[in-house]
Amino acid sequence: MMSKINHSTTERVGVYVCHCGSNIAGVIDVEAVAQWAAEHLKDRGVVIARDYKFMCSSLGQELIEKDIQELGLTRVVVAACSPHLHEATFRVACQRAGLNPYLCELVSIREQASWVHTDKHAATEKAKAIVSGGVERVLHHTPLDPLHVPIHPATLVVGGGIAGIQAALEIADAGFPVYLVEREPSIGGHMAQFDKTFPTLDCAACILTPRMVSIGSHPNVTLMTWSEVTNVAGYVGNFTVTVKKKARYINTDLCTGCGICQEKCPKKVIDDTFEAGLGYRKAVYTPFPQAVPKYPVIDHVNCTYFQKGTCRACEKLCPTDAIDFNQEDEIVTLQVGNIVLATGYDLFDARRVAQYGYARLANVFTSIEFERLSNAAGPTNGNIVLRDGVTVPKTVGIIHCTGSRDRNFNNYCSAICCMQSLKFAHLVKERTGATVYNFYIDIRTTAKAYDEFYQRVLEEGAIFVRGRVAEVTDASRMPNEEGKLIIQVEDTLAGLQRRIPVDMVILSVGLEPRRDSHEVAKLFGISCSSDGWIIEKHPKLDPVATMTEGVFVAGCAQGPKDIPNSVAQGAAAAARVLGRIQQKEIALEPVRASVDESKCSGCRICNGLCPFNAIIFHEDRMVTEVNPALCQGCGTCVAACPAGAISGTVFSNEQIFAQMEGLLLHNIEHPPLTEGVLA
Amino acid sequence: MTTKLLFYPGCSLQRTARPYLDSLVAISPLIGIELEEIQDWNCCGATEYIAIHHLASHALVGRNLALAAQQSNGTHTVMAACSACYLNLAKTDSYMQVNAQLNRQVNDALQAGGLHYQPGTVRIRHLLDIIVNDIGIEEIRTQVVRPLKGLRIAPYYGCMIARPDRDNRWDNVEHPLALDKLMKAIGAEVIDFPLKTHCCGGHMTQINMPTAYELIRRLVYGAAQYHADLMVTLCPMCQLNLDAYQSEMNRHFHTSYHMPILYFTQLLGLAFGLEPEVLGLGKEFVNASQALSRIGIEVPATELELEMVENKPARKKKEKAGLPMPQMRHSEEEDE
Amino acid sequence: MDDQSLRVQNASPSTSVSPPGSFLQEVIEATPGDSRLGMCIQCGTCGGSCPSAADMNHTPRQIFAMIRADLREEVLRSNTPWYCVSCYFCTVRCPQEVHITDVMYTLKSMAIREKRYDDSTAPDFSQTFIGYIESYGRSYELGLATRHNLRHRPLQLPSMVPLGLGMLARRRMDFAPQRIEKIEQLQAILARAIELEVGV
Ligand SMILES: Cc1cc2nc3c(=O)[nH]c(=O)nc-3n(C[C@H](O)[C@H](O)[C@H](O)COP(=O)(O)OP(=O)(O)OC[C@H]3O[C@@H](n4cnc5c(N)ncnc54)[C@H](O)[C@@H]3O)c2cc1C
Ligand code: SF4
Ligand code: SF4
Ligand code: SF4
Ligand code: SF4
Numbered sequence A: 001m002m003s004k005i006n007h008s009t010t011e012r013v014g015v016y017v018c019h020c021g022s023n024i025a026g027v028i029d030v031e032a033v034a035q036w037a038a039e040h041l042k043d044r045g046v047v048i049a050r051d052y053k054f055m056c057s058s059l060g061q062e063l064i065e066k067d068i069q070e071l072g073l074t075r076v077v078v079a080a081c082s083p084h085l086h087e088a089t090f091r092v093a094c095q096r097a098g099l100n101p102y103l104c105e106l107v108s109i110r111e112q113a114s115w116v117h118t119d120k121h122a123a124t125e126k127a128k129a130i131v132s133g134g135v136e137r138v139l140h141h142t143p144l145d146p147l148h149v150p151i152h153p154a155t156l157v158v159g160g161g162i163a164g165i166q167a168a169l170e171i172a173d174a175g176f177p178v179y180l181v182e183r184e185p186s187i188g189g190h191m192a193q194f195d196k197t198f199p200t201l202d203c204a205a206c207i208l209t210p211r212m213v214s215i216g217s218h219p220n221v222t223l224m225t226w227s228e229v230t231n232v233a234g235y236v237g238n239f240t241v242t243v244k245k246k247a248r249y250i251n252t253d254l255c256t257g258c259g260i261c262q263e264k265c266p267k268k269v270i271d272d273t274f275e276a277g278l279g280y281r282k283a284v285y286t287p288f289p290q291a292v293p294k295y296p297v298i299d300h301v302n303c304t305y306f307q308k309g310t311c312r313a314c315e316k317l318c319p320t321d322a323i324d325f326n327q328e329d330e331i332v333t334l335q336v337g338n339i340v341l342a343t344g345y346d347l348f349d350a351r352r353v354a355q356y357g358y359a360r361l362a363n364v365f366t367s368i369e370f371e372r373l374s375n376a377a378g379p380t381n382g383n384i385v386l387r388d389g390v391t392v393p394k395t396v397g398i399i400h401c402t403g404s405r406d407r408n409f410n411n412y413c414s415a416i417c418c419m420q421s422l423k424f425a426h427l428v429k430e431r432t433g434a435t436v437y438n439f440y441i442d443i444r445t446t447a448k449a450y451d452e453f454y455q456r457v458l459e460e461g462a463i464f465v466r467g468r469v470a471e472v473t474d475a476s477r478m479p480n481e482e483g484k485l486i487i488q489v490e491d492t493l494a495g496l497q498r499r500i501p502v503d504m505v506i507l508s509v510g511l512e513p514r515r516d517s518h519e520v521a522k523l524f525g526i527s528c529s530s531d532g533w534i535i536e537k538h539p540k541l542d543p544v545a546t547m548t549e550g551v552f553v554a555g556c557a558q559g560p561k562d563i564p565n566s567v568a569q570g571a572a573a574a575a576r577v578l579g580r581i582q583q584k585e586i587a588l589e590p591v592r593a594s595v596d597e598s599k600c601s602g603c604r605i606c607n608g609l610c611p612f613n614a615i616i617f618h619e620d621r622m623v624t625e626v627n628p629a630l631c632q633g634c635g636t637c638v639a640a641c642p643a644g645a646i647s648g649t650v651f652s653n654e655q656i657f658a659q660m661e662g663l664l665l666h667n668i669e670h671p672p673l674t675e676g677v678l679a
Numbered sequence B: 001m002t003t004k005l006l007f008y009p010g011c012s013l014q015r016t017a018r019p020y021l022d023s024l025v026a027i028s029p030l031i032g033i034e035l036e037e038i039q040d041w042n043c044c045g046a047t048e049y050i051a052i053h054h055l056a057s058h059a060l061v062g063r064n065l066a067l068a069a070q071q072s073n074g075t076h077t078v079m080a081a082c083s084a085c086y087l088n089l090a091k092t093d094s095y096m097q098v099n100a101q102l103n104r105q106v107n108d109a110l111q112a113g114g115l116h117y118q119p120g121t122v123r124i125r126h127l128l129d130i131i132v133n134d135i136g137i138e139e140i141r142t143q144v145v146r147p148l149k150g151l152r153i154a155p156y157y158g159c160m161i162a163r164p165d166r167d168n169r170w171d172n173v174e175h176p177l178a179l180d181k182l183m184k185a186i187g188a189e190v191i192d193f194p195l196k197t198h199c200c201g202g203h204m205t206q207i208n209m210p211t212a213y214e215l216i217r218r219l220v221y222g223a224a225q226y227h228a229d230l231m232v233t234l235c236p237m238c239q240l241n242l243d244a245y246q247s248e249m250n251r252h253f254h255t256s257y258h259m260p261i262l263y264f265t266q267l268l269g270l271a272f273g274l275e276p277e278v279l280g281l282g283k284e285f286v287n288a289s290q291a292l293s294r295i296g297i298e299v300p301a302t303e304l305e306l307e308m309v310e311n312k313p314a315r316k317k318k319e320k321a322g323l324p325m326p327q328m329r330h331s332e333e334e335d336e
Numbered sequence C: 001m002d003d004q005s006l007r008v009q010n011a012s013p014s015t016s017v018s019p020p021g022s023f024l025q026e027v028i029e030a031t032p033g034d035s036r037l038g039m040c041i042q043c044g045t046c047g048g049s050c051p052s053a054a055d056m057n058h059t060p061r062q063i064f065a066m067i068r069a070d071l072r073e074e075v076l077r078s079n080t081p082w083y084c085v086s087c088y089f090c091t092v093r094c095p096q097e098v099h100i101t102d103v104m105y106t107l108k109s110m111a112i113r114e115k116r117y118d119d120s121t122a123p124d125f126s127q128t129f130i131g132y133i134e135s136y137g138r139s140y141e142l143g144l145a146t147r148h149n150l151r152h153r154p155l156q157l158p159s160m161v162p163l164g165l166g167m168l169a170r171r172r173m174d175f176a177p178q179r180i181e182k183i184e185q186l187q188a189i190l191a192r193a194i195e196l197e198v199g200v
Helices: A030-040 A058-071 A083-096 A110-114 A120-138 A162-173 A189-193 A204-217 A260-264 A304-308 A313-317 A367-374 A417-432 A450-459 A517-523 A563-583 A636-640 A653-663 B010-014 B018-031 B054-071 B083-098 B100-111 B127-143 B178-185 B209-225 B236-244 B246-253 B264-271 B289-293 B311-320 C003-011 C022-030 C045-049 C060-068 C072-077 C089-093 C100-114 C121-136 C141-152 C154-169 C183-199
Strands: A013-018 A046-052 A075-080 A104-108 A147-150 A155-158 A178-181 A221-224 A227-235 A238-245 A268-271 A279-282 A330-336 A338-341 A345-347 A364-366 A395-402 A435-440 A463-466 A471-473 A485-491 A496-502 A504-509 A511-513 A551-553 A585-588 A593-595 A615-618 A623-626 A646-648 B003-008 B033-037 B077-080 B123-126 B152-155 B230-233 B261-263
Touching: A013 A030, A013 A058, A013 A120, A030 A046, A030 A120, A046 A058, A058 A075, A058 A083, A075 A083, A075 A120, A083 A104, A104 A110, A104 A120, A110 A120, A120 A653, A155 A162, A155 A330, A162 A178, A162 A189, A162 A204, A162 A221, A162 A338, A162 A563, A178 A227, A178 A238, A189 A204, A189 A367, A204 A221, A227 A517, A238 A338, A260 A313, A338 A563, A364 A367, A367 A417, A367 A504, A395 A417, A395 A485, A395 A496, A417 A435, A417 A450, A417 A504, A435 A485, A463 A485, A485 A504, A485 C045, A551 A563, A563 A585, A593 A623, A636 A646, B003 B054, B003 B127, B010 B018, B010 B083, B010 B236, B018 B033, B018 B127, B018 B261, B018 B264, B054 B083, B054 B100, B054 C100, B054 C183, B077 B083, B077 B127, B083 B100, B083 B123, B083 B236, B100 C183, B123 B127, B127 B178, B127 B264, B152 B178, B178 B264, B209 B230, B209 B236, B209 B246, B230 B236, B230 B264, B236 B246, B236 B261, B261 B264, C022 C060, C022 C100, C045 C060, C045 C089, C060 C072, C060 C100, C072 C100, C089 C100, C100 C121, C121 C183
Parallel strands: A013 A046, A013 A075, A075 A104, A155 A178, A155 A338, A178 A221, A338 A551, A364 A504, A395 A435, A395 A504, A435 A463, B003 B033, B003 B077, B077 B123, B152 B230, B230 B261
Antiparallel strands: A147 A585, A227 A238, A238 A330, A268 A279, A345 A511, A471 A485, A485 A496, A593 A646, A615 A623
């Protein structure tokens, strides 16, 4: 057995064990834990140990405050839930009673004991060990003061879909400058591709374009399309952002958006982005007529002049001489105080579900292809026809959940596919009168007016078959199936396998994180779930903040959602940003890593590891430094340094080791624990 | 350069799938593989053993794995040409790797025979996998002296080689392309066969004929619709079901399909210039000589060709009985 | 389920009242590895994919619902597992990664152990096949086909016999079964395995 640490302490520690209703007390004998702490940790400075039903209630907090004042506590340990939830609560309580808030330690006996164990005795013993660890650690705490930094009033919004547009307009309308950076030639995002939007069937362009126009003309908005963020430095309140404005080859001061270049350009290419591969654009183009800004871009990969050195038709015909083949990418640096990420989603690649035949069977379409097909401004002028461009389908099958809710692809539900499929059923019925089948696992119409829409589509006579489609094939078994696509499915409610011949199949493909979401997350110092969606600070209570101060998220970048929710999040993120700007300065947690220069060997192992880019290397002195305003106190570098040169306030080596000793009960003479509890 | 492989022939290759074995043996030297049969191997259990005794089915396979591990002089690759054997061997090996209890019990049973097997010792692979992924399509192409130009082929993989694909050897479990590419490399015209991984009927031919006939019909009808001259397969069970039961199926449905089913090794052999006889051609029930003669390959008729008398009335019957049965689109004139 | 209730149930399957969900547990426990059967969401991908679905008493999905509903008797009597051709389509397509084909094997072995099937064609085929393996180490197709067909399809035999003869003529079947050298070794291994299996 290891030697016991036995230096005495002059600190006066109070221990508070929370019942959390029955969340903790249902499994752990909280009274026994408190009693045990009072008795066995007396030598370790514990002067009082109490248990209470809800420590976070005002009465619970008052208990601590009273003890601090009456018993002269110098340290406080609360054994309750995760520090994520209530660390701030108890720190503030201490502060109110005149104790430095950083002399309070919250240890979790809920997430780490009562919720994860069923053996009551063992869980109680574990809780004791956790409390003991907290007491040892708190003895090493030092009083700290929060850092104050000023907030720059400008905001960067990344992504000009509906979520980003909403966020940018809210902030700009409040009177603060916004930079909106969009990768494509125009803002609008996915919504610009749709014809109608569920559940009300508003025309997408009619409700979206006014907002786009506002962005284009707003005095507080600097719009940068055909641009991407390449670097982010700094920290909340003071980000320095580098943006690459890709060469447009159009002088936007001269261009009037007349469209003559597009009309005359001889080079036609398939438009994989806006037209989802179903239509064409030119080498010089605006993705759609209502594009904001109105200026086209020249796609140099496809432009004949860039590839072969001749053509320049656009240049010759442009009435204002706006074409400029000599333009180069431009790098712009922006100062902003806050960032909103609204980069949206990509679509699941339907080719991956080989049994549905997409890209092999001509008349299997994806949802986004169907949106273009049904769009009056789309490649067929809104005529719903087969891939031959003329034949109107008589029977259409819509397959829900393609690539979603499937452990072979994406586990999650894409949230919008049910409604989108119902919308398609309605549009097909309305425009072609075809027989429509919907194949579903569950119909999820949970938002306002959604189930009413389902009722409406039922009334219109769409047929619903409950069963996840097994395969789509052109291999007929019987002559009556010849020339058709056959959807093979178990009709689970009838309990039999069916083969339903149709002319057209629409796959409601799921939403996926942007393909580059991990890189983008790294660029902005935030994290993604393993799926790739940006992780919010708290899934319920802080859905638009991220773990990085000053970086917010809105719309589908955070997870699949419909337009109303994307807009709500855009507005919510704006409100959070505005709140920050109004504060003018922000207090930062003083939980930081710092390098002991005398120990640093200059190996640079830590340099690339910091997820917040807080580490700077001084070439001249060959030592590393941590920028305290950027450091979020994650501890990655502390653990990585082979020289042990980095330590973190609140998680210094002394504190961690002390906590471990405490957990192992090395601080107590005769540990009253049963064998194996700590194993 | 010759690759040495431990070879697990399996029961079928010795018997019903003799032509598969013969053609494999004939092409081996040309594609640079040397086969070493696992000594005293036993049956893999097909799809039957596991239905009755879980553990014993794995022990049955375990013996083969143990023997292979013992014998492995210089190679740890065990090659099976039968898809069912391949799946069974691979399945037991991988289940033993992930399931400690199963591993213990199988070894307990093997102990009774003085054997032991450490899962993962040998690597089980299918012949097609080795040809396509190790030897490589390019190498095959260089061996071709008689490209099978003009022969329209439906590549048929069947179930068990593609599914479940534990090691991700195939590009796609629903729509693999390995055999397609291989057949293209030897000059054949390959149709995009939508039923390529559908079921041949498996053991249904022993259990319920109507079910089996329907499964066979779907495939043959599908291939005929695409105007295939023949189907090529890589599994003895598929070949047996589609070939030996085709006339029965025709009789059952009053149809008259004539869709020869050959092993891919037979076609490789032909393209490499080998004689039809050494490749076991002519032993199939649905005769391939007509299809092959179209591209100038003559399969000498055996005297056995005479029988299958019972087939002929079936064909005639079709003309009289006008039951509404699936029609195949006749291909000859449309073929280029 | 705890071991105790399983034992009680096995002791007298027909009389004991088993706790709800116990058949599901029983099937899960009898399937090696993690079958994930409890994760089925009844989507029907299996039933839609199954080539034999039309001839099955119940689609695979229905069987799983019946297992959950503790319809032990009906499940073990169903022809469904016997019509499974092990094509693995369901298994690779199942969105919940339920090891469906493995579960089908489990159900077959349970039904055989308890002799609960109405049509014995398939079980008998498996038994005959196994019989050959146990005495010869290899399967013997001609014998198999004739013995099996004599028992189950006497009427179909006339058409099947030429098939068998055709096989012989093409030297694709042998008259005599082949026996492996160390058949005793194999028999010892199988005997021990069956002992272990029954002991579980
Ligand atoms: C077929 C289909 C039909 C739908 N129909 C409806 C409907 O009828 N009603 C409804 O409520 N919802 C519908 N939805 C859902 C709707 O599309 C989304 O809720 C909404 O578009 C989300 O908006 P967003 O701004 O979050 O993302 P997006 O629309 O994806 O916009 C993101 C923007 O960010 C840009 N961007 C991405 N990465 C970067 C980067 N690194 N740098 C700069 N810019 C970047 C993109 O170019 C894009 O402009 C449908 C979805 C689909 C697939
Ligand atoms: S120079 Fe390029 S963009 Fe201009 S017209 Fe020619 S191809 Fe089109
Ligand atoms: S890892 Fe440690 S020693 Fe190396 S550079 Fe970083 S701080 Fe210095
Ligand atoms: S496919 Fe899987 S989840 Fe769907 S019904 Fe079958 S077993 Fe259940
Ligand atoms: S493995 Fe069996 S149950 Fe599954 S689809 Fe194939 S035949 Fe049906």
